[in-house]
Amino acid sequence: xxxxxxEPYKIKMVEPxxxxxxxxxxxxxxxxxxxxxxxxxxxxxxxxxxxxxxxAMSDVQWAGLMRGDEAYAxxxxxxxxxxxxxxxxxxxxxxxxxxxxxxxxxxxxxxxxAGDVVPMNMYFTTTRQHAELAxxxxxxxxxxxxxxxxxxxxxxxxxxxxxxxxxxxxxxxDRVRMVSVAPNVNMxxxxxxxxxxxxxxxxxxxxxxxxxxxxxxxxxxxxHFIKEREEGYAQWSIKDIVRxxxxxxxxxxxxxxxxxxxxxxxxxxxxxGQEDLFEQCRSMVVVxxxxxxxxxxxxxxxxxxxxxxxxxCQADYLAARVGQVRFLHELxxxxxxxxxxxCGGHGVFLNAREFLxxxxxxxxxxxxxAAQIYAEGxxxxxxxxxxxxGRDPETGQNRRPRxxxxxxxxxxxxxxQTHMEYTAESVIDVFRRREKVPGLAFAYEPAMxxxxxxxxxxxxxx
Ligand code: F0G
Numbered sequence: 001x002x003x004x005x006x007e008p009y010k011i012k013m014v015e016p017x018x019x020x021x022x023x024x025x026x027x028x029x030x031x032x033x034x035x036x037x038x039x040x041x042x043x044x045x046x047x048x049x050x051x052x053x054x055x056a057m058s059d060v061q062w063a064g065l066m067r068g069d070e071a072y073a074x075x076x077x078x079x080x081x082x083x084x085x086x087x088x089x090x091x092x093x094x095x096x097x098x099x100x101x102x103x104x105x106x107x108x109x110x111x112x113x114a115g116d117v118v119p120m121n122m123y124f125t126t127t128r129q130h131a132e133l134a135x136x137x138x139x140x141x142x143x144x145x146x147x148x149x150x151x152x153x154x155x156x157x158x159x160x161x162x163x164x165x166x167x168x169x170x171x172x173x174d175r176v177r178m179v180s181v182a183p184n185v186n187m188x189x190x191x192x193x194x195x196x197x198x199x200x201x202x203x204x205x206x207x208x209x210x211x212x213x214x215x216x217x218x219x220x221x222x223x224h225f226i227k228e229r230e231e232g233y234a235q236w237s238i239k240d241i242v243r244x245x246x247x248x249x250x251x252x253x254x255x256x257x258x259x260x261x262x263x264x265x266x267x268x269x270x271x272x273g274q275e276d277l278f279e280q281c282r283s284m285v286v287v288x289x290x291x292x293x294x295x296x297x298x299x300x301x302x303x304x305x306x307x308x309x310x311x312x313c314q315a316d317y318l319a320a321r322v323g324q325v326r327f328l329h330e331l332x333x334x335x336x337x338x339x340x341x342x343c344g345g346h347g348v349f350l351n352a353r354e355f356l357x358x359x360x361x362x363x364x365x366x367x368x369x370a371a372q373i374y375a376e377g378x379x380x381x382x383x384x385x386x387x388x389x390g391r392d393p394e395t396g397q398n399r400r401p402r403x404x405x406x407x408x409x410x411x412x413x414x415x416x417q418t419h420m421e422y423t424a425e426s427v428i429d430v431f432r433r434r435e436k437v438p439g440l441a442f443a444y445e446p447a448m449x450x451x452x453x454x455x456x457x458x459x460x461x462x
Contacts (some may be wrong), residue, residue: 002330004417005323008316012059017045025375033455034371034440036380045378046419047411051346053099053257053264054411058311061261061304068300077302078293081267084306088313089216090243091252091269093278097289098296099266100217100255101126105288107213107253107268108134110280111178117171120180121159122146122187125388125449127180127215132393139167141179146188147402149340149351154229156191156342157184157222159201173208182215183222183245187384187403190218190325190344192225195233195244202248214252219245220259221345224318238313250274258346261308261412265297317413321345324420325410331424337431340405347409350427352385356437361386361400363439363459369406369430371456372437377426381408388451 020028020043032038036049047054069075082094097103104127112118114135120127121142128138141163145153159181168176181201183193205212223241226233233241246252251270256262270278282292289296297305311317322345329343338354352366359365366385373379385404392399408423430437440456 002327002334003323005320005327007320007324007413008314009058009413018042019045020378022375025378029371029375033443034367034458035451035454035456036370036374036382037452038455039374039380043378044374044380046415046423047380048347048408048423049380049382051258051409051411052255053262054414055257055261055263055308056411056413057261057263057304057308058413060311061307064303064307065300067303068298070299072294073291074293075299075302077299077306080306081302084309085267085269088239088242088309089219089246089252089269090271091246092272093270093274093282095268095278095281095285095292096295096297096302097253097266097268097285099257099264100215100253101130101266102289102296103253103255103266103268104130105133106281106284107251108136110284111213111277112136113177115175116178117167117176118178118180119159119164119167119176121157121182121193122185123389124182124186124215125390125451127182129449131180139163141167142185142188146185146191149189149338149349149354149403149405152341154192154225154342155194155197156188157182157193158197159193161200161204164201164204168208168210173210176208176210178211178213179205180213180215181249182217184218184225184345186218186346187388188344189340189349189403189405190221190346191342192222192229192345194230195226195241196230198245198248211250212248214246214249215254216246216252217255217258218346219254220312220318221322223313224315224322225345227315238315238318242313246271251277256305256308258412259309259312260305261312262301262305265301265305267295321410321412324415324417327417328408328410328420328424331421332427335424335428335431337427340403347407349384350381350406350408351404352406353404355406355431356434358435359437359439361404362398363441364456365439366404366406367456368437368440368458371440372430373406373408373427376430377422379408379423379426381406383407383451387454390450
């Protein structure tokens with residue numbers, strides 16, 4: 001029996017859930033074209049689609065909503081947010097946005113020049129799309145271990161400096177003007193970067209005039225792993241680790257819907273010395289998001305975020321948060337369900353290639369596995385494989401990434417231990433009948449970020 005994870009909070013309000021039958025769910029699945037993004041939330045029992053915007057806020061955050069100052073310009077909540085960003089992350093300048101991809105859009109449009117190479121530690125869907133829309137050429141510089149679900153390497157988020165050096169040698173330093181680093185890599189399974197790696201990267205980039213911009217969407221979870229695993233950090237506070245991570249960058253963007261512990265919001269932030277870029281982004285924010293003192297967020301949302309940024313750095317919260325994810329991971333591992341190891345920060349990732357070895361990757365095994373888990377128990381998860389990776393813009397072929405995963409993403413402070421046990425049972429029930437699961441073919445394929453709206457049909461079995 002895996003160790004439990006006592007939550008340092010209790011329940012004050014409940015939201016009832018609808019229990020449905022397998023037959024009903026099968027009909028829902030067919031109507032949704034086997035895409036879990038197209039299911040109605042009312043038809044889902046346990047929603048592990050994403051940890052994005054799904055957090056439960058604390059009573060202090062709800063009280064903060066009542067202190068919303070909805071002035072068009074200069075809301076007091078904006079200044080509170082800037083103070084929290086400065087205190088927790090150490091950045092001097094903030095441009096608020098409606099969510100993470102709004103920040104990515106402003107950043108890449110203002111920083112990139114057509115033809116620039118954009119090295120990242122793996123990719124995130126919207127980040128890569130915005131880099132490409134701004135004329136950038138994405139290049140993956142994550143360590144090889146990150147592409148191997150079985151590798152137990154503790155720092156699968158690390159940047160491989162040899163890969164970066166090779167890019168600089170190939171394209172020249174004038175085309176590699178930045179590196180984008182995500183501390184805690186979503187697509188690799190919620191895997192952290194070590195502080196040692198960030199330091200080494202910073203020193204290499206300084207020597208070569210390359211700027212570092214971070215995607216700090218799940219930075220507190222990365223800080224938790226550093227505190228737990230990296231020598232010398234056990235006695236540090238999470239806040240100090242978080243600031244130290246940010247100190248190795250020139251600026252960052254955040255989807256506050258994750259480690260901001262809020263339901264909507266995001267921002268760009270810059271250290272001193274980046275005033276030119278900050279001013280360019282601040283001038284563009286008014287075109288796409290809103291005035292530079294709200295950027296698409298309501299005053300009350302900025303207040304909740306200012307509070308959330310501080311709450312997420314509480315060590316006992318993070319221990320329970322990551323402990324809950326690990327609990328589910330251990331339940332599935334005990335039954336030999338193929339998983340990404342080690343367990344990450346925000347979810348449990350199933351290795352669909354091994355789960356459904358009889359399917360070719362172009363029959364979208366992870367897409368079908370997510371569909372089957374929904375039909376089985378009403379648990380909604382998400383494909384993170386060939387469908388999410390999309391097509392190569394040059395060849396038009398599926399990218400066929402090495403990782404073909406289903407993500408069971410755990411919302412923060414929302415579900416209980418029993419919900420984790422029920423989820424494990426649903427996955428294990430599909431595992432027992434895995435040989436009979438057919439593949440999928442596209443019925444409708446959108447041109448951009450296809451995984452959100454695509455529809456599929458099962459391939460008839462002989
Ligand atoms: N960066 C990372 C690492 C993300 O995980 C996300 C969103 C974004 C940027 C974009 O932020 O959604 O606020 O516009 N991830 C969600 C997910 C959608 O389910 O993983 P956004």
